[in-house]
Amino acid sequence: MSVQTRIWTPIDYHADGKQSDCLRLPHSTDLSAYGWIPIPLVCIKNGSGPTALLVAGNHGDEYEGQIALSNLAREIQAHQVSGRLLILPALNSPAVAAGRRVSPLDEGNLNRLFPGNAAGSPTEMIAHYVCEVLIPMADVVVDLHSGGRSLDYVVSTLVRPGRTVDEHEALLRLMRLFGAPIGFVSDGTGGGGLTTLAAAAQERGALALTTELGGGATLSQEGLSFAEAGLKRLLKDQGILRDIAIEPASSTRLMTVKGHSAFVYAHDRGIFEPAANIGDEVTKGQIAGRIHFPDLPAREPVTLFFESSGLVACRRVPSLTDRGDCLFKLMADIEAGSPGLALHA
Structure with missing residues (x-):
């Protein structure tokens, strides 16, 4: 591998079957000179086909996505998959463990640090690995968010504006497939702009969908239900879970964020x-x-x-x-x- 990432994993992304282990994030401390921090990872692969990268815990105080992906990781078996699923329910695992938006290791806000730095802080190293190792394998990326401690959100999906008409229509289609009540288009004004996981995925040619599933650092049952059903619809549509039973999507109201005045x-x-x-x-x-x-x-x-x-x-x-x-x-x-x-x- 030409990428000089410091993160490693025993998981073989190219091997068929279901593997559950973790990424190893190097972190040297007073009591652990050569230590590493685990970032849970499940890879489910069966033959050739598209790859979906499913992420939660980008912010540690947003819980619906963490539970939805943990449930999916337990439920799905290799024989049900055509292609590959990469599931990371606690991407910024130090922040997840602390129940915080930012990492207690370096105060890093992961979704404001893409594309990251292989030789940077722990949070920058995570962003770099996602950008340079995981996203290039993916055809579609789903980043499950909620409002965290500071905000409460309507259950919704978010895409960045497509760079071409075809890409834009494909992104709107993902929102309709997911089936949240609201789907909105935003370039990140007032938020992460070009420093988010979705922006990094788009830059590298993957279709990226972000969610907002509730907030207040509590668990929204509505948001969890939409996450679980929406993920299955997307994965069935991508041909990754061809035979899974799904409910049809409800209609999605398409909206946008009009700059700072919003x-x-x-x-x-x-x-x-x-x-x-x-x-x-x-x-x-x-x-x-x-x-x-x-x-x-x-x-x-x-x-x-x-x-x-x-x-x-x-x-x-x-x-x-x-x-x-x-x-x-x-x-x-x-x-x-x-x-x-x-x-x-």
Whole structure:
């Protein structure tokens, strides 16, 4: 292998059968000079065919995907597969173990560090291995997310704008197949931009689908159910699980995120009182919420307003907020017959 990754695994990606082991992430500490940290990995291969890379635990405090992939890894046997499944339910395993968005080893936010660095911090090494070893094997990549500790999300799927009309249509088709109530197109404005796993996958020629399945560092049964059913529909469509029984997908409302005006941010430290819930339809100029200052009881609360109209995609969970915290994100409908809007969202 020409890639100078420091991560290794006993799993043979080219061998038929079901293998369950881990990636070894080198990490030298006071009490473990030559130690490594396990990143769980299941590889299920049977003959030739497409490869699906399924990831959860990119952020450690997002649980629906972790459970969905663990369930799938136990359920699927090699004889059911045509091609290959690569399943990583706890990709940023130090963050998963800590129940945190970022790694306790280096404060690394994995989904803001792609394409990574083979000689970098532990989190950068994970990103590099995914980019240079795993993604090049994959035809389709699914990265299962939720809102984590700070946000609650409507159950939804996300794709980046396709670089061509054909790629874009293929990505929209993945969202419809997954069958979440909402599917939205975003280039990462206000978030990860080009530093996410989805952006890295797209750059390397794989179709990439991201989910948002709930949030608040709790488990959404609705989000878990959509994840399990949606994954099976995608894998059946790809020809990887040809004979698995699936439920038909429900309709997906296609939406987009229209730049920075779709977000509401706190400009003061205080207690956030929201005036809208996820899934609400709001209009430009409508009150979004207030920031209160119990340490300065004579000070009037600051009132916040939505800068655009749309559906509330996510809302901040913790009431205590600081300047710069995201409080809301809105999505707007993609107009029928306007592929250009989606392509350049």
